[in-house]
Amino acid sequence: MKYIYLTLLLFISQLVVAQRCETIVTVGAGSIINYGTESANGHSRDTIKDEVIIVPVVVHILYNNSTQNISDEQVNSQINILNADYRRLNSDTSNTPNVFKKVAADSRIVFCLAKVDPDGYKTTGIVRKYTKEPLFLADDQMKYSNKGGDNAWDATKYLNIWVCNLFGRTLGYAQMPGGNLLTDGVVIKYNTFGNIGAVSAPYNKGRTATHEIGHWLGLKHTWGDTDCGDDGIYDTPPQKAANTGCANFPHISSCSINEYGDMFMNFMDLSDDQCMNLFTIGQKQEMRGLFAKGNSKNSFLDNDLCDGSNAQAGPVYGGDGNKPDIQIYPNPIQNQFTIYSAKPNLLSGKIAKIYTITGKLILMETLKTQTNQIDLKIVSKGLYFLRIEGGDKPYIFKLIKTQ
Numbered sequence: 001m002k003y004i005y006l007t008l009l010l011f012i013s014q015l016v017v018a019q020r021c022e023t024i025v026t027v028g029a030g031s032i033i034n035y036g037t038e039s040a041n042g043h044s045r046d047t048i049k050d051e052v053i054i055v056p057v058v059v060h061i062l063y064n065n066s067t068q069n070i071s072d073e074q075v076n077s078q079i080n081i082l083n084a085d086y087r088r089l090n091s092d093t094s095n096t097p098n099v100f101k102k103v104a105a106d107s108r109i110v111f112c113l114a115k116v117d118p119d120g121y122k123t124t125g126i127v128r129k130y131t132k133e134p135l136f137l138a139d140d141q142m143k144y145s146n147k148g149g150d151n152a153w154d155a156t157k158y159l160n161i162w163v164c165n166l167f168g169r170t171l172g173y174a175q176m177p178g179g180n181l182l183t184d185g186v187v188i189k190y191n192t193f194g195n196i197g198a199v200s201a202p203y204n205k206g207r208t209a210t211h212e213i214g215h216w217l218g219l220k221h222t223w224g225d226t227d228c229g230d231d232g233i234y235d236t237p238p239q240k241a242a243n244t245g246c247a248n249f250p251h252i253s254s255c256s257i258n259e260y261g262d263m264f265m266n267f268m269d270l271s272d273d274q275c276m277n278l279f280t281i282g283q284k285q286e287m288r289g290l291f292a293k294g295n296s297k298n299s300f301l302d303n304d305l306c307d308g309s310n311a312q313a314g315p316v317y318g319g320d321g322n323k324p325d326i327q328i329y330p331n332p333i334q335n336q337f338t339i340y341s342a343k344p345n346l347l348s349g350k351i352a353k354i355y356t357i358t359g360k361l362i363l364m365e366t367l368k369t370q371t372n373q374i375d376l377k378i379v380s381k382g383l384y385f386l387r388i389e390g391g392d393k394p395y396i397f398k399l400i401k402t403q
């Protein structure tokens with residue numbers, strides 16, 4: 001009896017999770033979209049019409065065995081797929097039926113692995129971490145270091161992607177805009193991420209991430225998650241329910257408004273990877289709207305975290321390379337930064353001078369302890385040099401002021 005019960009329970013649990021995407025589509029506080037005006041003013045600016053929006057990405061790889069510790073190449077293959085799909089440069093655009101080609105869009109959103117970490121140091125944008133957890137449920141545990149996962153990087157500047165082993169047939173899930181920043185991002189099962197390495201058909205073309213990031217950018221499922229529901233997008237036709245596998249065009253349901261039926265090849269349906277190939281103009285507008293002034297992803301504009309020359313790689317001169325005597329953080333800087341040395345007496349009595357790029361001295365301060373906080377609130381944004389003098393040789397650092 002116990003065995004039958006257990007079998008039944010397993011069967012039911014498989015049925016419950018037999019769903020490609022576990023995203024719960026809720027409307028968060030920050031998802032009220034203000035389309036704003038297209039101008040630049042003050043500290044934050046608005047989006048500029050047709051500008052390419054760059055989203056820095058950090059991939060947190062949580063592995064319990066070597067197969068789950070996917071390669072850099074597999075990660076890169078996923079970034080390339082995102083950049084194809086979001087710019088309609090994917091090789092399968094020809095599979096979009098002609099009637100839907102008219103509304104297919106290049107969203108002009110691109111993704112790059114971060115080159116600068118939250119402390120201003122150089123990074124590959126890939127964090128690898130062994131976990132004792134053989135699998136995770138879709139309950140956000142993978143987003144916390146103290147629960148076997150890895151803490152999010154600042155979600156106002158980075159798209160966090162957690163790649164791990166998800167339970168059952170769950171391939172991924174996302175957090176819709178406006179939620180908790182500590183859990184903001186998407187989670188993708190390791191064997192559906194990218195199109196090389198540890199991937200398995202029919203989810204082996206990287207479209208799980210394309211779909212989940214669509215949710216992260218505010219898009220709902222094309223059937224609106226209810227019978228003949230609405231996704232709020234004007235150019236995706238109503239459809240009765242999710243499509244799985246590979247439907248044949250046209251796929252008509254009782255909710256179809258014309259003979260073209262479902263847009264089952266939309267990235268926000270649940271078709272197999274090889275059978276999805278477009279976002280629409282309406283979806284593009286919805287996604288880009290989040291970056292407008294006053295909206296939840298506006299802070300992504302101009303953050304330059306994919307430009308490695310903005311990273312601090314230790315002192316330019318005067319240190320010992322990999323383990324700098326002096327650390328400067330955060331860098332890039334918003335209002336203030338810290339000068340720190342692990343050596344107790346190194347900084348005490350030394351003089352910190354900040355110069356503009358043309359050599360004009362704008363700030364001078366005598367350092368007193370191991371940890372010194374320097375206020376740069378009144379300094380305008382741009383590139384500066386910090387010289388720490390008073391030893392045999394000066395220590396020189398490049399500083400980036402971002403606001």
Ligand SMILES: [Zn+2]
Pocket residue numbers: 021022023211212215221
């Ligand atoms: Zn979904």
